[in-house]
Amino acid sequence: QVQLMESGGGLVQAGGSLRLSCAASGTILSINNMGWYRHSPGKQRELVARITSGGSTNYADSVKGRFTIWRGNTKSTVYLQMNSLKPEDTAVYSCNQDSALGIYWGQGTQVTVSS
Numbered sequence: 001q002v003q004l005m006e007s008g009g010g011l012v013q014a015g016g017s018l019r020l021s022c023a024a025s026g027t028i029l030s031i032n033n034m035g036w037y038r039h040s041p042g043k044q045r046e047l048v049a050r051i052t053s054g055g056s057t058n059y060a061d062s063v064k065g066r067f068t069i070w071r072g073n074t075k076s077t078v079y080l081q082m083n084s085l086k087p088e089d090t091a092v093y094s095c096n097q098d099s100a101l102g103i104y105w106g107q108g109t110q111v112t113v114s115s
Helices: none
Strands: 002-007 010-013 018-026 032-039 046-051 057-059 067-071 077-082 091-099 102-105 109-114
Touching: 002 091, 002 102, 018 032, 018 091, 018 109, 032 067, 032 077, 046 067, 046 077, 057 067
Parallel strands: 010 109
Antiparallel strands: 002 018, 018 077, 032 046, 032 091, 046 057, 067 077, 091 102, 091 109
């Protein structure tokens, strides 16, 4: 079992920045991929950014150049730096990990960007 705990959400004005953190606990395999997804009312959940065990990253087109994902040294943490935030970035952001053990999700953290 893997437990994921997000932190760092909040309210920010447009143009501002936030950093999200996700800590994984439980059985952590050395090979695992982690990512951030977001969901807002009336929209489908979408991938924001993902990083593989080897460090390869991919981003949604809407956040390229503004958001950065990276992993901590232990591979059990993942971060998302969000700059130049826009009102349309408002959503619940959830951390995700997939490995040979399965796919796990955190409960999510609210990010609200005011105009």
